[in-house]
Amino acid sequence: MLHVDTGTRTFIAGADLAEGQLVKLSGANTVNVCAAGEQPIGAVRNPVKSGAVVAIFLLSKQGTITVLAGGAIVANAPVMPINGGKVDDLATGKPIGVALSAGADNQLIEVLPLALDEIVGG
Numbered sequence: 001m002l003h004v005d006t007g008t009r010t011f012i013a014g015a016d017l018a019e020g021q022l023v024k025l026s027g028a029n030t031v032n033v034c035a036a037g038e039q040p041i042g043a044v045r046n047p048v049k050s051g052a053v054v055a056i057f058l059l060s061k062q063g064t065i066t067v068l069a070g071g072a073i074v075a076n077a078p079v080m081p082i083n084g085g086k087v088d089d090l091a092t093g094k095p096i097g098v099a100l101s102a103g104a105d106n107q108l109i110e111v112l113p114l115a116l117d118e119i120v121g122g
Contacts, residue, residue: 007061008045013054017044020068020108021085022096023056031056033085037093040081043067059096059113067111069103076100079111087111 014032017023022040026032031054034040043065045055057065070086073079078095079087087109089099095114103109 013048036082066108073103075102
């Protein structure tokens with residue numbers, strides 16, 4: 001049986017993906033860009049073209065992840081997924097983590113992921 005003991009796992013990119021974009025499962029071993037209101041599994045480690053193998057920082061990992069800001073982000077604010085695989089601190093929905101750094105639209109910011117049961121409502 002397969003399992004991953006690290007905070008990173010590889011998948012197949014279902015679209016062109018940029019570093020820091022949030023992704024969701026979209027098929028067997030495939031990820032695609034996450035939109036507002038959807039449940040992300042993690043963030044893209046390095047940019048890739050559609051069909052390529054992509055490394056994903058899993059939200060369940062220990063430590064922090066780098067994500068793409070979708071607007072002005074204030075440090076220490078909860079961040080939620082928005083369209084384009086980005087995060088915002090003014091969006092509605094379940095937060096995926098807390099911004100540890102401030103940032104502007106299309107900038108990479110550091111986020112401390114929340115415990116998985118807090119994200120999915122467990």
